Amino acid sequence: MGKADIRESQDRFVAAWGQMGSAWGISRTMAEVHALLYITGQPLCTDDIMERLQISRGNASMSLRALVDWGIVEREHRRGDRKEYFRAEQDVWAMFRAIVRERMKREADPLRAALYEIRDSTIGRAGVDPGPELASHNRRLDELIRFFHTLEGVSNSFVSPAGRGLQAAAKILGYVGGALSGPKPENTEADPDTKEAI
Amino acid sequence: MGKADIRESQDRFVAAWGQMGSAWGISRTMAEVHALLYITGQPLCTDDIMERLQISRGNASMSLRALVDWGIVEREHRRGDRKEYFRAEQDVWAMFRAIVRERMKREADPLRAALYEIRDSTIGRAGVDPGPELASHNRRLDELIRFFHTLEGVSNSFVSPAGRGLQAAAKILGYVGGALSGPKPENTEADPDTKEAI
DNA sequence: GGATTGTTTCAATTTTTCCTGAAAATTGGC
DNA sequence: GCCAATTTTCAGGAAAAATTGAAACAATCC
Numbered sequence: 138m139g140k141a142d143i144r145e146s147q148d149r150f151v152a153a154w155g156q157m158g159s160a161w162g163i164s165r166t167m168a169e170v171h172a173l174l175y176i177t178g179q180p181l182c183t184d185d186i187m188e189r190l191q192i193s194r195g196n197a198s199m200s201l202r203a204l205v206d207w208g209i210v211e212r213e214h215r216r217g218d219r220k221e222y223f224r225a226e227q228d229v230w231a232m233f234r235a236i237v238r239e240r241m242k243r244e245a246d247p248l249r250a251a252l253y254e255i256r257d258s259t260i261g262r263a264g265v266d267p268g269p270e271l272a273s274h275n276r277r278l279d280e281l282i283r284f285f286h287t288l289e290g291v292s293n294s295f296v297s298p299a300g301r302g303l304q305a306a307a308k309i310l311g312y313v314g315g316a317l318s319g320p321k322p323e324n325t326e327a328d329p330d331t332k333e334a335i
Numbered sequence: 336m337g338k339a340d341i342r343e344s345q346d347r348f349v350a351a352w353g354q355m356g357s358a359w360g361i362s363r364t365m366a367e368v369h370a371l372l373y374i375t376g377q378p379l380c381t382d383d384i385m386e387r388l389q390i391s392r393g394n395a396s397m398s399l400r401a402l403v404d405w406g407i408v409e410r411e412h413r414r415g416d417r418k419e420y421f422r423a424e425q426d427v428w429a430m431f432r433a434i435v436r437e438r439m440k441r442e443a444d445p446l447r448a449a450l451y452e453i454r455d456s457t458i459g460r461a462g463v464d465p466g467p468e469l470a471s472h473n474r475r476l477d478e479l480i481r482f483f484h485t486l487e488g489v490s491n492s493f494v495s496p497a498g499r500g501l502q503a504a505a506k507i508l509g510y511v512g513g514a515l516s517g518p519k520p521e522n523t524e525a526d527p528d529t530k531e532a533i
Numbered sequence: 534g535g536a537t538t539g540t541t542t543c544a545a546t547t548t549t550t551c552c553t554g555a556a557a558a559t560t561g562g563c
Numbered sequence: 564g565c566c567a568a569t570t571t572t573c574a575g576g577a578a579a580a581a582t583t584g585a586a587a588c589a590a591t592c593c
Contacts, residue, residue: 143472146457150476153449160442162360164581176475183540193583198541219538219591227475229482230515244358251351259344274341277374277425278348284427303512307505314501317428362551381570391553396571417561417568 147176151190166192167200171209174225175232180213182220208235230303238296241289249285252278287313345374349388364390365398369407372423373430378411380418406433428501436494439487447483450476485511 151172158168169190174181181189187197201223204210209232213222226232256278259271267275291313295306349370356366367388372379379387385395399421402408407430411420424430454476457469465473489511493504 140468142457143469146453146472149453150450153446153453157442157446160360162358166581176472178471178475194540195542195584196582199582202541221540229478233482244355248351248355251347255344255347255351259340270338271341273376274344274374277376280427284431301512303515304509305512307507307509307512309505310508311502311505314499314503314505317501364551392570393554393572394552397552400571415562419570 147173150176164200166190166196167203170197170200171204171225174204174210174223175227178225178227180222180224182222184220186223207239234296234302237292241292241296245285245289245292249282249289252282252285256282345371348374362398364388364394365401368395368398369402369423372402372408372421373425376423376425378420378422380420382418384421405437432494432500435490439490439494443483443487443490447480447487450480450483454480 151169154172154175155165155169158171159165170186173186173189183194183197183201186192186201187194190197192200201210204223204225205212209226210223211226213224215222226235256275259278260267260275287309291306291309294309295302297305349367352370352373353363353367356369357363368384371384371387381392381395381399384390384399385392388395390398399408402421402423403410407424408421409424411422413420424433454473457476458465458473485507489504489507492507493500495503
C-alpha cells in the first residue's frame with residue numbers, strides 16, 4: 138500500500154466519477170477535475186491538474202471556473218506564490234446541497250417559468266367554456282406546475298444550511314405524501330404551499 | 336382558443352421539456368417524444384410521432400422503446416389494427432418515481448459498486464498502520480459510500496408505490512437530518528441503516 | 534514600468550453523440 | 564403458412580459538444 142497504490146485508487150475514483158458526471162449532463166472532464174480535488178483533499182494548482190488528468194490548460198481553466206461557479210470548489214491563494222490553488226468542498230452533504238441548489242436554479246426554475254408562460258397564454262378567456270380538449274390540456278400543465286412547485290419547496294428547504302435543511306425537507310415531503318394519499322402525518326405544521334413553508 | 340392554439344401550446348411544452356431533458360443527460364428527442372405523449376394524453380402511433388416531431392422512423396422507434404424501458408410510457412394494442420400505440424404515464428408523481436428508480440438502478444448503483452470495489456482493494460492489510468495519507472483517502476471514500484447508501488435508502492422507500500413511498504422517504508430523510516446535526520426527530524423508528532428501513 | 538509568471542478566452546479541431554434511412558426481422562390478419 | 568404492414572436494427576452521415584492551443588489579458592515582483 139504505497140503512494141503508487143493510492144494514486145491508482147484515486148485514478149479509478151476519478152474515472153468512475155467522470156463517467157457518472159457525463160450521464161448527468163456534466164462534462165466528463167469537469168467531473169474528473171472535481172473528483173481529483175475531492176479525493177486528494179489537497180489544494181491543487183492548474184498545472185497539477187493538467188498533468189494528472191492529461192488535459193489542456195484551457196480545459197482545466199474552464200472546468201475549474203465552472204466548479205467554482207457551482208460552489209463546490211474554491212480558490213485559494215498563498216503568500217509568496219502567484220499560483221492559484223483549488224480545493225474541493227469536503228463535506229459530501231454540503232456538496233450535494235450545492236449541486237441541488239445550482240441545478241434547480243439553472244434548470245427547474247426556467248422550466249417552471251416556461252410552464253407558467255405556456256399555461257397563461259393558452260388558458261382561454263374567462264367565462265368561456267374551454268371545451269374538453271383545452272380543459273384537459275390545461276389540467277395536465279397544472280399538474281406539472283404543481284409538481285415543480287412542490288419540488289422547489291422541498292429543494293429550497295433542503296438547500297438551507299446544515300441538517301436543519303434535511304429535516305425541513307423531510308417535513309414537507311411527509312406532508313405532500315400525506316396529501317397525495319391517506320391521512321396527514323401528525324406533528325406537521327408545514328404549509329402545503331411549500332414555497333412559503335419553513 | 337382553437338385546436339391550432341392548443342397545438343402550438345403543446346409544441347412549446349415539447350420544446351421546453353426537450354431542453355430540460357438534454358440538460359439531464361437524456362437525448363432531446365427522447366424527452367420530446369415523452370413530452371408529446373404526456374401533453375396530448377392520447378395514445379399515439381409511431382407515424383403520428385414521426386410526423387408531429389419531424390423525426391425519422393428509426394429515431395422514433397428507438398426513443399419509444401427507451402421510454403417503455405424506463406417505465407414511463409406503455410404500449411397499447413387495438414383490435415383490428417396492427418399498429419402499436421403508445422401512452423404516457425399521466426400521474427406526475429408516478430412518472431417521477433419511475434425516473435428516480437431507473438436512474439438509481441442505472442447510475443448510482445454501479446457507481447456505488449465501483450466505490451466499494453475501489454475501497455476494498457486499497458484499504459490496506461489488517462493490523463498494519465495505513466499511514467495518514469491512505470487513512471484520509473479511505474475516509475473520503477467511506478463518506479461517499481455512506482452518502483450513496485443513504486441516498487439509495489431514501490430512493491428505495493420513495494420509489495415504492497403511492498404516497499406511502501413519499502412518507503417513508505420523508506421519515507428516513509428526517510432521521511438522517513437528525514443524525515447529521517442535532518437531536519433526532521420524535522416518532523421515528525426508521526432504521527439508520529436505510530437500506531433495510533421501511 | 535517592464536519583465537515574468539500565471540490565467541482566461543475563443544476559433545479551429547477533435548471527439549462524442551445523435552439521427553437517418555434502408556435493409557432485415559417480426560407480427561398480425563387472413 | 565403466406566403476405567403485407569409494421570417494427571427494429573445498425574452502418575454511415577450529420578450535428579452537437581468538448582477540447583486544444585495559442586494569443587490576449589492580468590497580476591506580481593523587482
